[in-house]
Amino acid sequence: MSSNPCLIYVPELLQYNFGPQHPFNPLRLKLTIDLIDQLGLLTPTLLYPPESAVDADLHTVHDRHYVDAVKKAGDTGEAEPQDTQYYELGTEDNPVFSGMHHASLLLVGGTLTGAKRIASGKADHVLNFSGGLHHAVRAKASGFCIYNDLAVAISYLRSQGMRVAYVDIDAHHGDGVQWLFYDDPEVLTISFHESGKFLFPGTGTVYERGSKAGFGYSLNIPLEPFTQDQSFKEVLDMVLPVALEQFRPDVIVSQHGCDGHEFDPLAHLSFTTEAYSYAAKTIHQLSHRLCDGRWLATGGGGYDFWRVVPRVWTLLWAEMIEKGDLVDMPGEWLKKYGKHSPVALPEMVSDDTEAFSPKPRHAEIMEKNRLTAEKAMNPQFLLKGDPSRTQLAK
Amino acid sequence: MFVEDIMRKKLITIKMEQTILHALQLIKVNRIRHLPVLHNGELVGIVSDRDLRDVSPSVLLNEHSFILQNTSVKQIMKHEVIVIHPLDYLEDAVKLMYDHRIGCLPVTRNDRLVGIVTETDLLRALIELTGSTEPGSTLEIRVPERYGPLAEITKIVKNNKVSINSCFIRPDQSPQYRLIVMRLKTIDPANIIQEIQQAGYQVLRPLVGGDIDE
Numbered sequence: 001m002s003s004n005p006c007l008i009y010v011p012e013l014l015q016y017n018f019g020p021q022h023p024f025n026p027l028r029l030k031l032t033i034d035l036i037d038q039l040g041l042l043t044p045t046l047l048y049p050p051e052s053a054v055d056a057d058l059h060t061v062h063d064r065h066y067v068d069a070v071k072k073a074g075d076t077g078e079a080e081p082q083d084t085q086y087y088e089l090g091t092e093d094n095p096v097f098s099g100m101h102h103a104s105l106l107l108v109g110g111t112l113t114g115a116k117r118i119a120s121g122k123a124d125h126v127l128n129f130s131g132g133l134h135h136a137v138r139a140k141a142s143g144f145c146i147y148n149d150l151a152v153a154i155s156y157l158r159s160q161g162m163r164v165a166y167v168d169i170d171a172h173h174g175d176g177v178q179w180l181f182y183d184d185p186e187v188l189t190i191s192f193h194e195s196g197k198f199l200f201p202g203t204g205t206v207y208e209r210g211s212k213a214g215f216g217y218s219l220n221i222p223l224e225p226f227t228q229d230q231s232f233k234e235v236l237d238m239v240l241p242v243a244l245e246q247f248r249p250d251v252i253v254s255q256h257g258c259d260g261h262e263f264d265p266l267a268h269l270s271f272t273t274e275a276y277s278y279a280a281k282t283i284h285q286l287s288h289r290l291c292d293g294r295w296l297a298t299g300g301g302g303y304d305f306w307r308v309v310p311r312v313w314t315l316l317w318a319e320m321i322e323k324g325d326l327v328d329m330p331g332e333w334l335k336k337y338g339k340h341s342p343v344a345l346p347e348m349v350s351d352d353t354e355a356f357s358p359k360p361r362h363a364e365i366m367e368k369n370r371l372t373a374e375k376a377m378n379p380q381f382l383l384k385g386d387p388s389r390t391q392l393a394k
Numbered sequence: 395m396f397v398e399d400i401m402r403k404k405l406i407t408i409k410m411e412q413t414i415l416h417a418l419q420l421i422k423v424n425r426i427r428h429l430p431v432l433h434n435g436e437l438v439g440i441v442s443d444r445d446l447r448d449v450s451p452s453v454l455l456n457e458h459s460f461i462l463q464n465t466s467v468k469q470i471m472k473h474e475v476i477v478i479h480p481l482d483y484l485e486d487a488v489k490l491m492y493d494h495r496i497g498c499l500p501v502t503r504n505d506r507l508v509g510i511v512t513e514t515d516l517l518r519a520l521i522e523l524t525g526s527t528e529p530g531s532t533l534e535i536r537v538p539e540r541y542g543p544l545a546e547i548t549k550i551v552k553n554n555k556v557s558i559n560s561c562f563i564r565p566d567q568s569p570q571y572r573l574i575v576m577r578l579k580t581i582d583p584a585n586i587i588q589e590i591q592q593a594g595y596q597v598l599r600p601l602v603g604g605d606i607d608e
Contacts, residue, residue: 023582092555093580135529135581142529143581172581175529198600200581201529225601265584268600 003293005125005320006048006117008110009033013050013130015103018095023266024144028305029129031337035310036317038330039349046321048117050110050128057112058105058147060155061180063139067101070146074100087140094141104146107131111149112156114296118251119160124293125284125320129313132255132300134174135201142176143200150255150298151180154187157251157296165249166190167240169279170257170300171267173204173220177255183214188247192236194260194267195222206376219243221376224368225268226359227260229275231366236279238373244286250294252287256280257300258312262356264304270359272351276312280319295320306341311349326350397487398480400519401501401509407432408467410439415462418446428498430507431471437500437507439471446470477502480509484519487511523562530559530577534599535590539572543595547574550589556580573598 014026036042058067069083077098079090090096097103107130114126131153133145154164154177166181166189168174174191181187196202210218221239223232244252258276260269280297287295297316302309311329318326326349338345359365408417408429417429421443431439449470451461478487478499487499491513501509537543544563551558559577566573578586587597 091557091579093582198532198534200531200583202532202577203529266582268602 003125003288003320003322004123005046005127006114006123007036007042007046007317008048008050008114008126008128009130010049010106012106013110015099016107016130017103018097018144022095022144023303025305028302028309029299031305031310032129032313034336035314035330035333038333039314039318039326041314041317041321041323048113048123048126050106050113052102053105053109053112053152057108057152057156060159061138061148061151062136066139067147070104070141071101074098074102089141091141093143094146100146107133108147108149108152111153111296111298115153115156115253118294118296119157119162125287125295125297127297127317127320129299131298132170132257133176134168134170134255134257134300135172135176137176137179143172144301145176148176148180150177150253153296154181154253157253158184158186162250163248164188165244165247165252167252167254167283168192168257168300169260169276170255171260171264171269172200172257172301173202173222174255175201175203178204178208178218178220181214182210182218183212185210185213185217187214188217188219188243188249190219190221190239190243192221192223192232192239194225194227194269198225199267206372217247219376221369221373223269223372224365225270226361226365227269227271227369228356228359228362228365229272229278229353231369232260232269232271232275233278234366235369235373236282238370239377240282241286242377244290249291251291251296252283252294253296253298254283255298255300256313256316257302258308259301259303261302261304261308261312263308264302266301266303270356272353272356273308273312273315273349274351274353277315277319277350280316284319306337306343307346311346314349395484395519395523396480397478397482397484397499397501397511398509400484400487400515401480401511402515403509405430405507405510407507408441409433410468410471411466413463414441414446414449414465414467414470415459417441417467418450418462421446426512428510428512429467430475430500430510431467432507436505437475437477437502439468439473440475440498440500441467441471442497445472475500478511479503484516488516491516524560524575528559528579529581530579531581531583532575532577532599533583533587533590533597535574535576536566536571536596536598537574539570543572544574546593547576547590547595550586550593551576551578554580554586554589556583556586 017026073079073096079096084090110128111131117123131149135143136145136148164187168191173193178189204220259267260271262270427443498512557579561576
């Protein structure tokens with residue numbers, strides 16, 4: 001698989017910062033980039049700075065009044081009461097911080113720069129760890145997401161005439177991206193997430209399949225709490241290759257939130273790094289098989305930023321540049337951050353999966369997830385939006 | 395929720411002298427199962443799709459339309475209709491329909507038909523009550539059956555500056571307890587869960603560790 005990958009990063013991306021008490025801590029980004037660097041996986045030719053997005057880019061998916069409210073809140077440092085009420089700005093989840101509009105523009109610009117490089121053929125694989133803010137919708141911030149960088153990038157790719165497959169493996173449902181393209185048969189959204197019975201945002205049932213012309217072009221695989229690697233891999237194999245082969249995308253956009261890890265404080269999927277490596281590998285291979293390697297990947301959730309995020313995302317980058325033989329964590333990295341971390345840092349890049357024992361009701365959970373995937377893949381519903389695409393109906 | 399909040403106001407009705415053929419067509423075209431029967435504008439009876447089918451001849455017979463065209467609704471309608479008032483409450487409608495095993499309640503004010511409530515409307519109300527359409531995290535908390543726990547819990551939520559999308563309380567399997575099911579407008583309820591546990595209440599869901607008995 002020959003490829004031309006690039007990593008989008010500049011330290012200014014750390015300015016997307018809700019403050020020290022907030023779970024979405026920019027340290028997650030810094031720790032990851034440092035780890036990649038110290039493992040020798042960050043040659044300058046692979047690094048590419050983001051070009052900041054402009055308001056017009058945001059307006060392709062976001063309401064003008066909402067953008068203006070974010071701008072104003074970022075200038076004054078606080079949200080008007082009606083902005084909290086209408087736009088969810090200044091809540092505990094989405095606090096206002098000084099300069100939030102500009103910090104968000106750079107972040108959106110990161111993912112958009114990736115989309116442009118792919119559309120123009122300058123790169124095939126692009127990774128933006130700071131992107132992946134999949135909850136934001138047209139006129140509302142949600143779940144730590146101010147602007148939906150993924151939707152802005154997908155919207156750009158659509159304007160270039162490309163069919164986009166969006167794959168989301170964050171523990172939370174990729175609701176924002178799904179709703180923004182719910183009617184669009186040229187964007188297939190697939191979300192694997194922990195069931196919304198208890199977890200935020202609560203949506204993402206198998207019955208959400210898209211509407212109007214887009215019916216059949218939204219796929220949801222809500223997983224049971226305590227799914228673990230084995231069941232996730234099985235379900236991923238049941239769904240992803242079949243759906244993408246039928247859809248025939250021109251480009252894959254993927255969101256790699258790693259909050260499904262056993263150590264994550266927000267969700268309960270109990271994955272190890274193995275689940276994420278496997279998903280990255282599957283998506284990577286599908287991108288070469290189906291769309292000449294065109295693959296735009298982002299970060300996403302992930303709130304154990306000491307033990308989980310740097311390792312999972314380093315493994316994602318290693319998959320992208322085909323350096324699959326990482327073993328030990330670099331001593332210097334461990335030394336530098338070990339003294340700040342409140343928890344012991346793992347000494348291997350990948351988890352020892354044997355050290356994670358099966359959860360109670362393991363067999364029952366596997367069966368339930370299998371049934372969910374079967375229901376999601378019921379051919380009666382698949383890709384129904386455009387009857388003229390008869391080759392899909394086999 | 396009052397009955398007037400959930401009832402349907404666009405009514406499809408029939409007059410008692412009209413034919414059962416007409417009634418069958420109304421039910422088919424509008425995809426409904428019940429027809430209130432009116433006389434001089436007053437509600438005098440009701441026919442259901444089952445009543446109509448009971449009196450319809452087999453479709454296998456050639457000469458079946460004679461009966462349909464020459465029988466009036468008056469001859470087959472149920473005269474005793476269980477009705478409800480717009481200012482009755484959702485629970486009253488649910489209880490009436492459940493106890494009498496019926497699928498619909500005409501809503502009347504001074505014997506005038508003003509609306510109708512069917513099973514479908516109750517299911518819609520249930521969706522609104524439980525699965526709030528806004529993004530949120532759901533907690534299930536077991537509390538002792540006494541005064542106070544809900545106030546303590548909502549105070550914790552308030553102190554964490556999180557708003558509540560929906561909340562309901564239902565009986566637990568054990569009569570000494572109740573279950574509070576609360577949907578919170580936040581992606582991160584970890585703090586709130588911890589404080590609720592510290593206050594001495596059992597958070598059943600979301601689970602930690604994977605086992606109900608743990």
